[in-house]
Amino acid sequence: MADLSGYRKISHAELDIAAFDGDPAKRWAIMQETVMSILRRYERPRVMDLAMGPGLDTFHLLELGCEVVGIDLDGHTVDRARRRADELGLPLDARQMDWRDVASLAEFHAHPFDIVVSFGNSFPAYLHDDADRVRTLRGLWEELAPSGTLLFDMRNGEHILGERSAIAADPEHAFRFERASTYLGNRAMAYPGAYLDHNIVRFIARNDVDQTYAEVDLWVASRDDVASLIHRALGDVDYDTLMDYGPVHPGHYDFAQYILRNPS
Numbered sequence: 001m002a003d004l005s006g007y008r009k010i011s012h013a014e015l016d017i018a019a020f021d022g023d024p025a026k027r028w029a030i031m032q033e034t035v036m037s038i039l040r041r042y043e044r045p046r047v048m049d050l051a052m053g054p055g056l057d058t059f060h061l062l063e064l065g066c067e068v069v070g071i072d073l074d075g076h077t078v079d080r081a082r083r084r085a086d087e088l089g090l091p092l093d094a095r096q097m098d099w100r101d102v103a104s105l106a107e108f109h110a111h112p113f114d115i116v117v118s119f120g121n122s123f124p125a126y127l128h129d130d131a132d133r134v135r136t137l138r139g140l141w142e143e144l145a146p147s148g149t150l151l152f153d154m155r156n157g158e159h160i161l162g163e164r165s166a167i168a169a170d171p172e173h174a175f176r177f178e179r180a181s182t183y184l185g186n187r188a189m190a191y192p193g194a195y196l197d198h199n200i201v202r203f204i205a206r207n208d209v210d211q212t213y214a215e216v217d218l219w220v221a222s223r224d225d226v227a228s229l230i231h232r233a234l235g236d237v238d239y240d241t242l243m244d245y246g247p248v249h250p251g252h253y254d255f256a257q258y259i260l261r262n263p264s
């Protein structure tokens, strides 16, 4: 267990998520080709940014000319994103809501999305219950327009689960690839603090600048686990899996991306 003495525990909602986002330019340089190849298929796409957080990617999508609806459960985060949108003069439609309720909004049925994205190990990692994951994925799928695309990314569960003994013994060092991650800067780190049941891992998100940390329990999945989820929720859909936004499987990767296409 890493030593957290001198660090103050805060709630996950209070965490300065921006500190964990890393350098936006670097992040988008890595994601660019994959995300742009999706955006190019549509003319001024309507995009749902699920788990927008403070909006790092949301604002980039707006600047690229997308119509964006940003969704997050945390009201504080949604307020921050709204204020920033006002400052930048960008037309963000920010909603405080739970992903699990997205499917029940008649408004979205009437006006579906060309693209649904969830960046930064968000959907479905924050859902601990298998039935919730299946139901939510189905719900999101229903909000996609014909020929729409759903993209979500998840941390490399094969590493986190496969190396659990080494990581549990010395998480801060055994999980050290975070410094090169697409999603972490140099001021903050996140690592598994405890392995709970059913692929749920308690992560420690630690900010070295203000010496705070928060705990968050996340569903950690291998690519097989995600394949099973997709299959059970949507049947035989066509989807691609990328590693670190590339098609090649390198020796190690931080994130896998799942790109699902609605054929109808």
Ligand SMILES: C[S@@+](CC[C@H](N)C(=O)[O-])C[C@H]1O[C@@H](n2cnc3c(N)ncnc32)[C@H](O)[C@@H]1O
Pocket (backbone or CB within 6 Å): 017, 021, 050, 051, 052, 053, 054, 055, 056, 057, 071, 072, 073, 074, 077, 097, 098, 099, 100, 118, 119, 120, 121, 122, 126
């Ligand atoms: C890791 S942050 C990702 C933020 C942003 N996408 C990024 O990459 O920087 C995950 C976000 O998911 C939100 N979240 C977690 N569970 C949710 C749920 N059930 N419905 C909506 N948002 C949720 C949290 O409030 C948090 O802002």
